[in-house]
Amino acid sequence: MEVSAALSLQCSSWIGPDKVARRSTGLARPPRERMPPLVRVGYPRRDETSIRTGRAELKIYCCYKKPSGWENFHNSFDEALILQSKSEKVLLHLSGRCIYLVGMMGSGKTTVGKILSEVLQYAFFDSDKLVEQAVGVSSVAQIFKDYSEDFFRDNESQVLKDLSSMHRLVVATGGGAVIRPINWKHMRKGITIWLDVPLDALARRIIAVGTASRPLLHQEPGDPYTNVFMKLTDLSEKRGKAYANADVRVSLEHIAAKKGHQDASALTPTDIALEALMKMEDYVTEKAAALSRRFV
Numbered sequence: 001m002e003v004s005a006a007l008s009l010q011c012s013s014w015i016g017p018d019k020v021a022r023r024s025t026g027l028a029r030p031p032r033e034r035m036p037p038l039v040r041v042g043y044p045r046r047d048e049t050s051i052r053t054g055r056a057e058l059k060i061y062c063c064y065k066k067p068s069g070w071e072n073f074h075n076s077f078d079e080a081l082i083l084q085s086k087s088e089k090v091l092l093h094l095s096g097r098c099i100y101l102v103g104m105m106g107s108g109k110t111t112v113g114k115i116l117s118e119v120l121q122y123a124f125f126d127s128d129k130l131v132e133q134a135v136g137v138s139s140v141a142q143i144f145k146d147y148s149e150d151f152f153r154d155n156e157s158q159v160l161k162d163l164s165s166m167h168r169l170v171v172a173t174g175g176g177a178v179i180r181p182i183n184w185k186h187m188r189k190g191i192t193i194w195l196d197v198p199l200d201a202l203a204r205r206i207i208a209v210g211t212a213s214r215p216l217l218h219q220e221p222g223d224p225y226t227n228v229f230m231k232l233t234d235l236s237e238k239r240g241k242a243y244a245n246a247d248v249r250v251s252l253e254h255i256a257a258k259k260g261h262q263d264a265s266a267l268t269p270t271d272i273a274l275e276a277l278m279k280m281e282d283y284v285t286e287k288a289a290a291l292s293r294r295f296v
């Protein structure tokens, strides 16, 4: 069954750079030209393949970017069935709760999130994109430049708050969303999944696509890999504990070891999505069991 609905999200309040003064007077209005547009998010339909499962049409995003460029990755029929069966088990206990993917830049939140949204028949949102649309600026890097990181973070919190009142969404959050406790309050309404990716794999992925869209990794003279690796190391040291707040941890190192791979770079997005579903299943069934014990 194909999910075709496009959702619309009206960001309930736009946060301007002078928000503190405006808020305290109760006059939090952005300048007219900066009024938030109605954010409409549909489904990307590129780069997908469909597999007939006999019962329903399961569509799975099948391209992902490897350091060498775009490569097709076709899920086998078996993988599609396993994804489907796992997602059905997870859905039994999800009750429409949203899924929030957290993790460092480049950890695959968007790539894996799209697979999860397809198999769970949830809508997919990328919170960075929603912030861009709410602010009316076409890239996060530009928002950092024109305003500030704090301004971006305020809008990110607002977007997460708005999303938290919705159901059946998979949300790829910004890499730094975990640093504000208020964001956890919003994300706790759903289930949070941390994609824990070794820094070396992250650095290689990011170098392959460039750092232009990632303001916290802006390039300095020297070896690009070393620069990115050092910055990621610094961020991950500062954020490690915050990511670990997630309900579910999906460690690419663990999956690679389980599958007998030397390192995480051999893993496909489907491998990771499957592990995420398995971990989610453990989490939701355990929570449901704990809840029923309380009522016995």
Ligand SMILES: Nc1ncnc2c1ncn2[C@@H]1O[C@H](COP(=O)(O)OP(=O)(O)OP(=O)(O)O)[C@@H](O)[C@H]1O
Pocket (backbone or CB within 6 Å): 064, 065, 066, 067, 103, 104, 105, 106, 107, 108, 109, 110, 111, 112, 128, 172, 173, 174, 175, 205, 206, 209, 214, 265, 267, 268, 269, 272
């Ligand atoms: N399992 C994988 N193997 C190889 N490359 C991958 C894998 N998953 C994602 N990628 C690639 O890594 C890059 C980052 O992936 P993606 O955009 O999904 O991450 P993200 O966590 O959403 O990043 P950000 O937070 O910076 O937006 C993309 O170029 C993507 O194609």
Ligand SMILES: O=C(O)C1=C[C@@H](O)[C@@H](O)[C@H](O)C1
Pocket (backbone or CB within 6 Å): 104, 105, 128, 140, 173, 174, 175, 176, 177, 213, 214, 215, 216
């Ligand atoms: O890790 C981070 O702090 C960020 C990650 C990106 O997703 C964007 O949200 C922004 O570039 C900041």
